[in-house]
Amino acid sequence: MGIHFRKSRGIMQDFAHSFSLAFQLLWRFDPALGEIVFLSLRVTFAAVLIACVIGLPIGAALAILRFPGRGLFVVLFNTLMGLPPVVVGLLVYMLLSNAGPLGVLQLLYTPGAMIIAQAVLVTPIIVALTQQVLSDLNAEYADTFRSMVVPWHKAAVTLLWDARYALLTVVLAGFGRAIAEVGAVIIVGGNINHVTRVMTTAIALETSKGDLALALALGLVLLMIALAVNAAVMAVRASARRMAYA
Amino acid sequence: MLTRFFSASAAAVLALGVVATAPALADDDRFIIVQSTTSTQNSGLLDAILPQFKDKSGIEVRVVAVGTGQALKNARNGDGDVLLVHAKPAEEKFxxxxxxxxxxxxxYNDFxxxxxxxxxxxxxxxSDAPLALRKIADSKAPFASRGDDSGTHKKERALWKMAEVDIGEASGSWYRETGSGMGATLxxxxxxxxxxxxxxxxxxxxxxKGELAILTEGDDRLxxxxxxxxxxxxxHAAVKKDDGQAFIDWLIGAEGQKAIAAYQVDGQQLFFPNATKETN
Amino acid sequence: MPDPRVLPFPTSPGEARPAARLPLTVRGLGFVADGTRILDGIDLDLTDNRLTVIMGPNGAGKSVLLKLLHGLLPPSAGRILWGGRELDRHTRQRQAMVFQKPVLFRRSVRANLQFAVNLKKSPEATDLLSILMDDLHLNDLADRPARLLSGGEQQRLALARALLLTPDILFLDEPCANLDPASVLLIEETLHKARAGGTKVLLVTHDLHQARRLAEDVVFLHRGRLTEHSDADSYFDAPASPEARAYLAGQILL
Known part of the structure; x- marks a missing residue:
């Protein structure tokens, strides 16, 4: 990835070296690193956005509606939360491959493919956790909705809006899963330098080159980004809680 | 006011998402995809020579570095324009x-x-590779194998066969298949x-490298x-045959061969160009 | 009454709400939960748009009766007819309810009210909104988060939200329990106005003074059975049933 530092020897030196390396990388805002970080965020934000557009309404519907087979869906989505990323990567690869049904889209080995893979991975998380959060709130609101004869789709919108700060945590869980995931994006993205190389695939590459210090340093950078995102969301939630909106 | 803040941040996230997806979908750069092996990438060779090709041709080469076995499968599915791998029998079958x-x-280089x-x-x-392997087997010292059907793995299995060692029996004891790339196996x-x-x-x-060192080398069979x-x-109609062929012509032509020869790490040449006009 | 206005409803008061004059007829109503008989054989006729108070000791089934009448619970036995019609989506849309413990949305006061306005989509709703906010002293609270209000403020908001649905019948389940006197006064004044505006009001309360102030007729429940339904005057002066007599005398009934 074009970042070269002095060679290190030994695991423990690597470990100590990683921290100073991580701070150097951030401090100098290494452009190669910047590109990778930006792509990571871009892909994950897009994937989480898509997952929310699909997952929030489904989660809300599962929380409100009572229909035969509903329990089955809830169990299904809870199970899919544990989908192995490699399996998702493989499925998306088979779809997008030139030998596959969606090969004509020419999305394989592009950020688009990575977005799709991460969206597939994150959507069940959004659905399952949204369903849980909204079921709790619906238990409180249900009589009021029924009394006011609120149609279910309006009730869904109401629950989604009133639980928005709790749902931020749900979105965060999806974000965490997507940004830290390597198995799916390396298969469908191909870890192509300047095109589909993200934080996690860069870490995998540096590890395979035996540059453990740099790999760990990149891991620390990833951790700090995740920390910043989490802190921002938690700050929003905390202020919302003071307003009794959360 | 909090509502306003929330709406603003929601809008920001939405905008970011749109910005993020848009360029991903409209990518009209001129490029080819090369399915290659981890050795060409991890050694830094491709990072060193590909910019030279791009400067000359304007074609960006996007490298997907996987094991030779997977590279061949991906290419079989049409997911790539050019293959650059190291398992001659499998390549000929392809x-x-x-x-x-x-x-x-x-x-070429050597194992x-x-x-x-x-x-x-x-x-x-x-300097006798099968003999070295037999000694490893006799001592039951641990041996880490790629175990991933890569070019290196294919070569390694051929050598075990020459050494007349049944690695299938030893699998899981002293013979350990990592099922990963070269770097992970190292x-x-x-x-x-x-x-x-x-x-x-x-x-x-x-x-x-830790405590590891080269112990056996120089056998022609390596x-x-x-x-x-x-x-x-x-x-596969999606294959970019003109740009792909341009890359191949450059790689096996004078310029590409010179670039390969010039690439060094720690003062050592890693790959030795040997393209010929005739092919098999 | 401090304000002679009545709450404005689609056309002129009284005549405007023919549905409120429709008889609410209950026949043989029973409700069983987990094998326990909560209500049994209730017969009740509420023919006019009056303010009816439902009284009875704890566990008599008052809240359950309200929920059944409002269609929040399905009856185990018997029928509820309103103007000869079963309760369904359309009839229930013309009812509203205020719960003992108000359930308010996690929004501002104004947004809670706006929710009802949006649901009703009637052109008069916006006028009604400002009148109700005046009457129930909600203007200063408009931008406050509903769930940070005091109990009295929350119940005033819940009442305003219910009335924004311009119901023909308004059910209230002990709305003033543990509220500050000022809020109780505002709520009672608003109920008077709603009644004058033609809304049929059914109120569950334990507060005898409140019942005397508000009731035009009284329904008395005891152990899941209706023991008395009479005009307020006769109920308070000379209750017919021994249970009601004992209750009014302050003797605890179990």
Missing amino acids: VADGFGVKRSDVM VIIGPKSDPAGIKGL NAAAGMGAYTMSDRATWIAFKN FNQYGVILVNPEK
């Missing part, structure tokens, strides 16, 4: 099956047998103090030939 147009030699400096099997200094070997076999280029560029193949556009 062409014979009609998935590739034609195979050309590009360069080396690596092990802990303490060398419990006593193979240091040997990391594993360093961690377990195991023997392993690597291409020389990956080994030289590898940074976590020769490692790289070949390049254009994926057959008659099988």
Whole structure:
């Protein structure tokens, strides 16, 4: 990835070296690193956005509606939360491959493919956790909705809006899963330098080159980004809680 | 006011999402995809020579570096325009099956047998690779195998066969299949103090050598030939045959061969160009 | 009454709400939960748009009766007819309810009210909104988060939200329990106005003074059975049933 530092020897030196390396990388805002970080965020934000557009309404519907087979869906989505990323990567690869049904889209080995893979991975998380959060709130609101004869789709919108700060945590869980995931994006993205190389695939590459210090340093950078995102969301939630909106 | 803040941040996220997806979908740069092996990438060779090709041709080369086995499968699915791998028999079969147009030699280096400096099997200094492997098997010292059907793995299995060692029986005891790339396998070997076999280029560029060292080298049977193949556009219409062929012509032409020869790590040349006009 | 205005409803008061004059007829109503008989054989006729108070000791089934009448619970036995019609989506849309413990949305006061306005989509709703906010002293609270209000403020908001639905019948389940006197006064004044505006009001309360102030007729429940339904005057002066007599005398009934 074009970042070269002095060679290190030994695991423990690597470990100590990683921290100073991580701070150097951030401090100098290494452009190669910047590109990778930006792509990571871009892909994950897009994937989480898509997952929310699909997952929030489904989660809300599962929380409100009572229909035969509903329990089955809830169990299904809870199970899919544990989908192995490699399996998702493989499925998306088979779809997008030139030998596959969606090969004509020419999305394989592009950020688009990575977005799709991460969206597939994150959507069940959004659905399952949204369903849980909204079921709790619906238990409180249900009589009021029924009394006011609120149609279910309006009730869904109401629950989604009133639980928005709790749902931020749900979105965060999806974000965490997507940004830290390597198995799916390396298969469908191909870890192509300047095109589909993200934080996690860069870490995998540096590890395979035996540059453990740099790999760990990149891991620390990833951790700090995740920390910043989490802190921002938690700050929003905390202020919302003071307003009794959360 | 909090509502306003929330709406603003929601809008920001939405905008970001749109900005993020848009360029991903509209990517009209001129590029080809090369399915290649981890050794060409991890050694830094491709990062060094591809910009030269791009400057000359305007074609960006996007490298997907996986094991040779997976590279061949991906190319078989039409997911790539050019193959640059190192498993000659498999490559020839790929062409014979009609998935590739034609195979050309590009360069070579060699495999080396690596092990802990303490060398419990006593193979240091040997230049007979099958003999070295037999000694490892006799001593039951741990051996880390790629186990991923890569070019290196194919070569390693061929050598075990020559050494008349049944590795299937030893699998899980002293013979340990990592099922990963060369780098990961070297990391594993360093961690377990195991023997392993690597291409020389990956080994030289590898940074976590730990207590490992080259113990056996120089056997003709450790020769490692790289070949390049254009994926057959008659099988997959999406193959960019002109740009792909341009890359192959450059790689096996004077300029590409010179670039390969010029690439060094720590003062050592990693790959030796040997393209010829005639191909097999 | 401090304000002679009545709450404005679609056309002129009284005549405007023919549905409120429709008889609410209950026949043989029973409700069983987990094998326990909560209500049994209730017969009740509420023919005019009056303010009816439902009284009875704890556990008599008052809240359950309200929920059944409002269609929040399905009856185990018997029928509820309103103007000869079963309760369904359309009839229930013309009812509203205020719960003992108000359930307010996690929004501002104004947004809670706006929710009802949006649901009703009637052109008069916006006028009604400002009148109700005046009457129930909600203007200063408009931008406050509803769930940070005091109990009295929350119940005033819940009442305003219910009335924004311009119901023909308004059910209230002990709305003034543990509220500050000022809020109780505002709520009672608003109920008077709603009644004058033609809304049928059914109120569950334990507060005898409140019942005397508001009731036009009284329904008395005891152990899941209706023991008395009479005009307020006769109920308070000379209750017919021994249970009601004992209750009014302050003797605890179990």
